[in-house]
Amino acid sequence: MKRVGCRPAASHKKSNDNEKDPIQVYCRLRPVEHTVESSCVKVVSETDLQIYCLPNERGTSRECQFSYKKIFSQYETQDMVFQDLGLPLVEQLLKGKSSLLLAYGISGSGKSYTMTGNQEDDGIVGRSFDVIFNSIKDYQARKFTFKPDKLNGYDAHSVEEAMIFQAKDIKNKVKNSSTTYKKKDGGIDILRVPFNYKVTNINQDSAYSVFISYVEIYHNYVYDLLEDVSDGEIRLNSKIIREDSNGNMYVHGVNEQEVVNPNEAIESFRKGQLRKRTAPTFLNTDSSRSHTVFTVRIVKAPLDIDGLNVIQDKKYTVVSQLSLVDLAGSERTDKAKTTGQRLQEAGGINNSLSNLKQCLRILYENQSSSNLRNIAEKIPYRTSRLTHLFKSFFEGSGSIRILICINSLSKYSELLPVLQFGEISSNVKVKRTTPLLMDIGLIPGRRKMIDMQLANTPCVFEGKPRTPLNNIVKDNSKDTYLSVLNLGPPLPEINIDDMLDEQKRQELINALDQRIKRKDELREVLINQSNEIRAHMVLLEFNNSNSKQEVYSLQILRDQDINKIKQYQNKVFLLENEIASLKRKLGLLDSENKKLKSNLNSKENMLNQVSADKDLLKQRYNNKIIKKQEQLFKGLKDKWKVQENEFEIKLQEKKLKLKHIKNVAESIESLPNHPSRRILKQTLFDESSNKPVPYVNIELSDSKQNEHTKMTLKNLCPRRSKSCDPQECWIEHKPPAPIPLNTVMQPKMKNCKSVTNLTDAKTVTNNGASKYCLMTQGVDEQGNSEAKLYKADIIQTMGGGAQIVFHDIETLKQDSSLGCSPVKHCVKMYNDEIRDHATGSDDLNEKC
Numbered sequence: 001m002k003r004v005g006c007r008p009a010a011s012h013k014k015s016n017d018n019e020k021d022p023i024q025v026y027c028r029l030r031p032v033e034h035t036v037e038s039s040c041v042k043v044v045s046e047t048d049l050q051i052y053c054l055p056n057e058r059g060t061s062r063e064c065q066f067s068y069k070k071i072f073s074q075y076e077t078q079d080m081v082f083q084d085l086g087l088p089l090v091e092q093l094l095k096g097k098s099s100l101l102l103a104y105g106i107s108g109s110g111k112s113y114t115m116t117g118n119q120e121d122d123g124i125v126g127r128s129f130d131v132i133f134n135s136i137k138d139y140q141a142r143k144f145t146f147k148p149d150k151l152n153g154y155d156a157h158s159v160e161e162a163m164i165f166q167a168k169d170i171k172n173k174v175k176n177s178s179t180t181y182k183k184k185d186g187g188i189d190i191l192r193v194p195f196n197y198k199v200t201n202i203n204q205d206s207a208y209s210v211f212i213s214y215v216e217i218y219h220n221y222v223y224d225l226l227e228d229v230s231d232g233e234i235r236l237n238s239k240i241i242r243e244d245s246n247g248n249m250y251v252h253g254v255n256e257q258e259v260v261n262p263n264e265a266i267e268s269f270r271k272g273q274l275r276k277r278t279a280p281t282f283l284n285t286d287s288s289r290s291h292t293v294f295t296v297r298i299v300k301a302p303l304d305i306d307g308l309n310v311i312q313d314k315k316y317t318v319v320s321q322l323s324l325v326d327l328a329g330s331e332r333t334d335k336a337k338t339t340g341q342r343l344q345e346a347g348g349i350n351n352s353l354s355n356l357k358q359c360l361r362i363l364y365e366n367q368s369s370s371n372l373r374n375i376a377e378k379i380p381y382r383t384s385r386l387t388h389l390f391k392s393f394f395e396g397s398g399s400i401r402i403l404i405c406i407n408s409l410s411k412y413s414e415l416l417p418v419l420q421f422g423e424i425s426s427n428v429k430v431k432r433t434t435p436l437l438m439d440i441g442l443i444p445g446r447r448k449m450i451d452m453q454l455a456n457t458p459c460v461f462e463g464k465p466r467t468p469l470n471n472i473v474k475d476n477s478k479d480t481y482l483s484v485l486n487l488g489p490p491l492p493e494i495n496i497d498d499m500l501d502e503q504k505r506q507e508l509i510n511a512l513d514q515r516i517k518r519k520d521e522l523r524e525v526l527i528n529q530s531n532e533i534r535a536h537m538v539l540l541e542f543n544n545s546n547s548k549q550e551v552y553s554l555q556i557l558r559d560q561d562i563n564k565i566k567q568y569q570n571k572v573f574l575l576e577n578e579i580a581s582l583k584r585k586l587g588l589l590d591s592e593n594k595k596l597k598s599n600l601n602s603k604e605n606m607l608n609q610v611s612a613d614k615d616l617l618k619q620r621y622n623n624k625i626i627k628k629q630e631q632l633f634k635g636l637k638d639k640w641k642v643q644e645n646e647f648e649i650k651l652q653e654k655k656l657k658l659k660h661i662k663n664v665a666e667s668i669e670s671l672p673n674h675p676s677r678r679i680l681k682q683t684l685f686d687e688s689s690n691k692p693v694p695y696v697n698i699e700l701s702d703s704k705q706n707e708h709t710k711m712t713l714k715n716l717c718p719r720r721s722k723s724c725d726p727q728e729c730w731i732e733h734k735p736p737a738p739i740p741l742n743t744v745m746q747p748k749m750k751n752c753k754s755v756t757n758l759t760d761a762k763t764v765t766n767n768g769a770s771k772y773c774l775m776t777q778g779v780d781e782q783g784n785s786e787a788k789l790y791k792a793d794i795i796q797t798m799g800g801g802a803q804i805v806f807h808d809i810e811t812l813k814q815d816s817s818l819g820c821s822p823v824k825h826c827v828k829m830y831n832d833e834i835r836d837h838a839t840g841s842d843d844l845n846e847k848c
């Protein structure tokens with residue numbers, strides 16, 4: 001049975017069900033050659049990072065803060081990054097615990113640089129090998145002691161078997177020396193400065209081997225980067241992912257190379273790197289077009305009682321692995337300006353990355369307390385090879401760390417999803433695994449013992465004495481130890497022939513007895529010492545657990561203090577931010593205030609100007625009005641004078657006429673019984689047209705009349721009014737009590753209806769009348785009686801009513817220059833009566 005990271009034991013799984021650790025997320029900023037002022041990234045503290053977006057045209061700015069386990073600023077070297085990020089994983093690996101490290105970020109943000117580094121400055125991979133081999137150097141198993149069983153497990157072999165495999169391998173290498181990588185890749189020089197660090201507290205009674213595998217996931221297919229290929233051969237065979245008997249996922253049939261020193265490991269890694277698919281893109285001249293997974297496995301098994309061979313039972317073989325994943329860039333295709341094949345690759349990359357995000361999101365949601373239904377959503381690990389391969393990690397077979405790589409030159413919108421991915425990941429918890437402490441019932445220190453024996457004996461297998469471990473065996477203890485190993489007196493020299501000699505036989509028997517006795521004594525001593533050591537170890541263990549307890553409580557206190565400090569730092573940061581934003585607001589308000597004030601001043605000035613203009617205009621118009629008034633007044637005055645003169649002249653003429661008439665009358669009076677005694681004078685005047693009526697000279701019939709009796713009468717041959725048209729139907733609107741005029745020229749309307757009061761419109765519409773005549777009676781300026789006939793057409797309207805349109809006025813005047821006429825008297829009386837009774841009645845014009 002094979003175990004990865006001590007996970008498979010069911011009991012172990014059960015005991016850790018409630019113990020979970022969050023995924024630890026780190027962030028690294030790629031340095032830029034010169035300070036970029038437009039950078040939107042700000043490292044706030046060791047664990048906090050802020051990104052912000054400058055105000056856009058609408059004035060809105062955005063900022064976000066993210067907290068991670070640690071932020072590596074651009075000034076932190078590969079060395080520092082490895083110590084914080086990689087070294088703890090290597091330590092766990094050596095203790096039998098598996099880990100996964102994912103580098104995530106936009107293209108060109110430094111993922112490959114952090115993982116791989118370059119010739120001068122190694123990344124996590126190279127430094128990890130240095131630490132691994134520094135630590136296991138003295139406990140390394142012979143090459144081929146462990147061989148992969150192709151089912152994600154390892155078979156353990158004896159030293160002899162390992163030697164046979166080694167010989168075969170050497171033979172194969174010699175045979176294929178002309179077709180190895182060297183020829184293809186031109187050989188790789190490893191010139192590097194090793195990382196000098198060693199993990200000390202590892203189990204010395206086990207033998208260790210290191211295996212590496214290197215695969216890439218391209219277009220959702222898994223390819224082996226360490227597969228032996230001959231010249232011109234293209235890697236066509238993709239590998240499949242399988243689940244082993246312990247539920248761990250692995251790439252089936254992948255080439256697992258055993259490496260015995262850092263240089264060999266790094267050489268293989270670099271060969272694999274040369275096969276990795278890269279291409280120049282807009283963002284990176286050597287951009288990874290696939291996700292690469294480099295896995296280091298430590299296989300260990302305890303030494304048997306002799307301390308020479310490992311126990312060849314699979315259930316004692318422990319496998320732990322460290323998977324270093326360099327994910328392809330998560331950039332947007334428009335930003336990377338990819339086309340054609342690169343675009344297709346980008347599609348594949350984005351699909352697998354978004355599935356990774358999706359898995360983490362569902363994991364988080366399943367774990368979060370807000371999942372009230374308590375129904376775990378299925379996690380789509382199988383959707384992409386990337387997540388499928390690491391399914392067991394997400395389910396708790398090892399710890400997970402994520403490194404978010406960012407480039408300070410990236411935009412806010414590009415950084416936000418990357419940093420949000422980190423934030424989601426840091427909220428996901430995975431089961432905690434602890435290395436299984438195996439007690440196989442053998443006495444500890446077996447390796448020490450064999451090393452010391454071998455120190456004095458030529459090594460049969462390697463042809464050179466194995467040097468004891470400097471830090472384990474002290475010189476003085478060596479003597480004591482060797483003296484303990486003295487098995488009694490030397491055996492007497494004896495030949496086969498001597499066996500027949502009773503004495504010599506007896507001597508040998510005695511010596512052997514003594515040795516047996518000595519051996520029993522030694523065994524007793526050993527048992528006693530073992531018991532003592534065990535008791536001592538129990539005591540130490542007890543002390544150790546006490547100390548651990550103490551350390552643990554101190555750690556809790558320290559963590560509490562750190563948390564408090566963090567809270568204070570956050571508060572300070574928030575307050576600083578608030579102050580800054582308030583200052584910004586104040587500045588804005590100040591500038592707005594100034595703007596408003598200046599606006600107000602300019603408006604006031606404008607207002608003053610307008611009112612001054614208005615006053616000026618008013619003054620001008622007043623002057624004009626006065627001038628105009630004066631002009632009008634003068635004009636009116638002139639007109640008045642002209643009219644007065646005209647009237648004066650007319651008056652004079654009339655007076656003259658009257659005088660003539662008087663003279664005529666007097667002359668007629670003097671004629672007795674003359675039929676023309678009475679002079680009828682009728683003047684018809686068309687007021688509406690205002691045209692002078694043609695004068696007709698009427699000669700008096702009396703032949704005797706003299707020159708003075710000749711007179712001019714106006715329109716004595718009366719024109720018949722239209723009102724007399726017998727075809728028309730008239731409405732005659734008379735005063736209620738008309739004054740009898742007693743004239744000869746009465747208007748005659750045959751077809752007419754007389755009304756005295758016109759209050760109802762139906763009176764006009766219902767009688768079929770087409771003409772209307774309003775008669776009024778009164779006196780003129782001279783006090784003569786006057787009757788007026790206002791004539792109008794009745795026009796039927798569409799709405800059923802009628803419209804009265806006046807178009808003519810006939811005036812009938814009675815001039816009674818011969819004395820007071822009865823009509824005039826009647827009119828006066830009538831008018832007085834009307835005035836008395838008709839209070840509030842409308843005047844004629846209004847009626848019209």
Ligand SMILES: Nc1ncnc2c1ncn2[C@@H]1O[C@H](COP(=O)(O)OP(=O)(O)OP(=O)(O)O)[C@@H](O)[C@H]1O
Nearest residue numbers: 030031107108109110111112113284287288328329
């Ligand atoms: N911390 C650093 N210090 C110095 N140089 C760096 C650092 N990080 C990255 N670079 C340089 O930036 C360039 C791009 O880095 P790298 O290839 O690691 O990016 P990437 O994230 O792996 O890109 P892609 O996803 O496209 O493969 C390389 O030339 C690398 O040397």
